[in-house]
Amino acid sequence: MTSAVEEMYQEIILDHYRAKHHSGLREPFAAEVHHVNPSCGDEVTLRVHLDGDTVTDVSYDGVGCSISQASTSVMTDLVIGKDVDSGLALHEEFLTLMQGKGQVEPDEERLEDGIAFAGVARFPARVKCALLGWSAFKDAVLQAGAGDRRPEEG
Amino acid sequence: MTTTPTRPAEAPTQDTTAEAGYDVAAVRQQFPILARTVAGHPLRYLDSANTSQKPERVIEAVATHYREHNANVARAMHQLGAEATEAYEGGRSRIARFIGATRAEEVVFTKNASEALNLAAHTLGAGLREGDEVVVSVAEHHSNIVPWQLACERTGATLRWFDITEDGRLDLAAAERDGLINERTKVVSVAWVSNVLGTVHPVRKIADWAHSVGAVMVVDGCQGVPQLPTRVADLGADLLAFTGHKMVGPTGVGVLWGRYDLLASLPPFLGGGEMIEVVRMTGSTYAPPPARFEAGTPPIAEAAVLGVAADWLDELGMEQVAAHEQAITRYALEGLQSINGLRVLGPTEAVDRGGAISFTVGDVHPHDMAQLLDSRGIAVRGGHHCARPLHERLGVQSSTRASFYLYTTQEEVDALVEGVAHTVRFFGGTP
Numbered sequence: 001m002t003s004a005v006e007e008m009y010q011e012i013i014l015d016h017y018r019a020k021h022h023s024g025l026r027e028p029f030a031a032e033v034h035h036v037n038p039s040c041g042d043e044v045t046l047r048v049h050l051d052g053d054t055v056t057d058v059s060y061d062g063v064g065c066s067i068s069q070a071s072t073s074v075m076t077d078l079v080i081g082k083d084v085d086s087g088l089a090l091h092e093e094f095l096t097l098m099q100g101k102g103q104v105e106p107d108e109e110r111l112e113d114g115i116a117f118a119g120v121a122r123f124p125a126r127v128k129c130a131l132l133g134w135s136a137f138k139d140a141v142l143q144a145g146a147g148d149r150r151p152e153e154g
Numbered sequence: 155m156t157t158t159p160t161r162p163a164e165a166p167t168q169d170t171t172a173e174a175g176y177d178v179a180a181v182r183q184q185f186p187i188l189a190r191t192v193a194g195h196p197l198r199y200l201d202s203a204n205t206s207q208k209p210e211r212v213i214e215a216v217a218t219h220y221r222e223h224n225a226n227v228a229r230a231m232h233q234l235g236a237e238a239t240e241a242y243e244g245g246r247s248r249i250a251r252f253i254g255a256t257r258a259e260e261v262v263f264t265k266n267a268s269e270a271l272n273l274a275a276h277t278l279g280a281g282l283r284e285g286d287e288v289v290v291s292v293a294e295h296h297s298n299i300v301p302w303q304l305a306c307e308r309t310g311a312t313l314r315w316f317d318i319t320e321d322g323r324l325d326l327a328a329a330e331r332d333g334l335i336n337e338r339t340k341v342v343s344v345a346w347v348s349n350v351l352g353t354v355h356p357v358r359k360i361a362d363w364a365h366s367v368g369a370v371m372v373v374d375g376c377q378g379v380p381q382l383p384t385r386v387a388d389l390g391a392d393l394l395a396f397t398g399h400k401m402v403g404p405t406g407v408g409v410l411w412g413r414y415d416l417l418a419s420l421p422p423f424l425g426g427g428e429m430i431e432v433v434r435m436t437g438s439t440y441a442p443p444p445a446r447f448e449a450g451t452p453p454i455a456e457a458a459v460l461g462v463a464a465d466w467l468d469e470l471g472m473e474q475v476a477a478h479e480q481a482i483t484r485y486a487l488e489g490l491q492s493i494n495g496l497r498v499l500g501p502t503e504a505v506d507r508g509g510a511i512s513f514t515v516g517d518v519h520p521h522d523m524a525q526l527l528d529s530r531g532i533a534v535r536g537g538h539h540c541a542r543p544l545h546e547r548l549g550v551q552s553s554t555r556a557s558f559y560l561y562t563t564q565e566e567v568d569a570l571v572e573g574v575a576h577t578v579r580f581f582g583g584t585p
Binding site: 003004005006009014018039040041042043063064065066067123125126129 | 193528529
């Protein structure tokens with residue numbers, strides 16, 4: 001028997017946690033941010049590099065729980081190679097999923113491995129863990145000078 | 155997903171600590187919340203250093219106060235006002251007796267221990283100058299660091315601190331070598347018992363040292379007063395801060411005990427009603443302690459009921475509470491250290507040690523640990539426990555903390571050890 005909590009830890013999440021994608025800080029980068037979750041001390045330093053409109057790299061170094069680490073790993077898979085608007089739109093979709101208290105049906109076509117975090121939305125204390133890397137990405141992209149490139153469809 | 159064999163059915167609670175001078179199972183029956191389940195499992199509440207659970211008598215006393223005696227204190231000229239004042243001042247006398255204070259006026263009620271420490275730092279800080287030094291330790295709770303940082307920023311005084319040894323005790327030898335406490339030292343403020351490491355600090359020795367240079371000794375008693383018999387004169391403190399909710403009392407009330415002559419020499423903290431003598435538009439004079447430090451309507455019901463909590467604890471016997479704490483801590487240290495890769499932060503033996511055990515195990519993050527344990531009904535704390543500098547000193551980002559109290563059983567500790575081992579397996583380790 002597995003509990004609801006153990007179901008929350010999908011294999012996808014554990015796989016990303018054990019072998020994080022795009023981990024480590026790389027050069028060149030257009031912006032670097034440092035985000036902290038003060039209640040638990042989780043931290044991430046995250047760099048974004050852009051080529052025109054395209055997110056060419058997201059690199060990071062962080063300490064944190066499996067949820068925050070895996071979520072950051074999944075995020076890099078999703079946004080690297082996309083244009084900035086698409087990356088920010090994915091952030092919005094992921095945010096909606098996380099704030100949905102488990103009632104939002106994720107779109108696998110768009111969020112790919114990110115749908116594994118649907119169960120996290122049922123545990124309010126962990127939502128901020130799942131959002132740490134995504135929030136850092138958004139912040140870094142805006143600092144990289146792409147702040148006026150938000151998608152019009154919101 | 156990993157599955158584990160379910161535990162064989164057994165009596166939900168049994169008195170398994172022979173060292174306890176009381177019947178733990180009978181005591182547990184006085185705590186209604188300990189009978190509830192979490193996620194389909196019996197609650198195993200191992201977070202008492204965070205807040206303790208409350209016995210029926212304390213819970214009932216809150217309701218009785220509001221049902222029968224509710225009024226504001228000290229200013230209402232009617233029967234209920236007299237009863238509420240008597241209940242509030244009764245709480246003060248009772249707490250004075252609980253900690254061996256010579257007079258009730260030495261007990262100041264605050265909203266929590268953080269406010270008590272801020273009161274101490276603010277009022278003592280009024281006498282600090284550039285060149286003065288304030289000494290804390292790297293093992294303190296943020297509540298015993300940040301108020302002193304603020305006082306030093308305001309006055310230009312310098313904050314210094316005790317380091318710890320590898321086994322998690324205050325490094326007195328290094329402090330002596332470095333002249334940590336010297337003629338410039340005006341205040342020394344350390345915890346009696348560390349909320350992370352569980353270490354019982356040699357407060358008396360440090361107090362004597364502080365007094366030898368004319369410094370004021372402040373003690374954070376949050377983890378000490380609930381667990382150990384308290385006699386302020388033996389402790390050597392000039393000011394002692396603690397909180398009600400960790401000693402089976404209600405939230406919303408803290409205590410700053412102080413030597414009367416010291417309190418009488420300190421300026422006010424917060425301004426407002428009840429802390430004054432005469433108010434004129436050109437200036438005011440202030441009430442003597444403790445009223446000087448209790449502006450506004452105080453936590454009346456909370457302070458009154460804290461007296462009931464003190465009654466309850468004294469009936470059980472603080473010597474017995476301390477003995478049980480010692481026994482259950484020893485048992486838990488043995489159990490937890492049987493897990494492969496588990497590192498206990500702080501003393502690994504139950505000597506001069508309170509009932510909080512913080513640990514790390516492999517690379518399992520404390521958040522994940524706490525959540526997996528919660529899914530088995532086991533409540534622990536994961537994070538830096540409001541002691542980030544200490545975690546940094548120990549080279550870890552965060553830890554999982556299990557903490558025990560007078561109602562904790564060996565069976566609960568067994569469930570913890572099994573839960574930790576299960577969590578290690580779940581994340582792919584070998585416990």
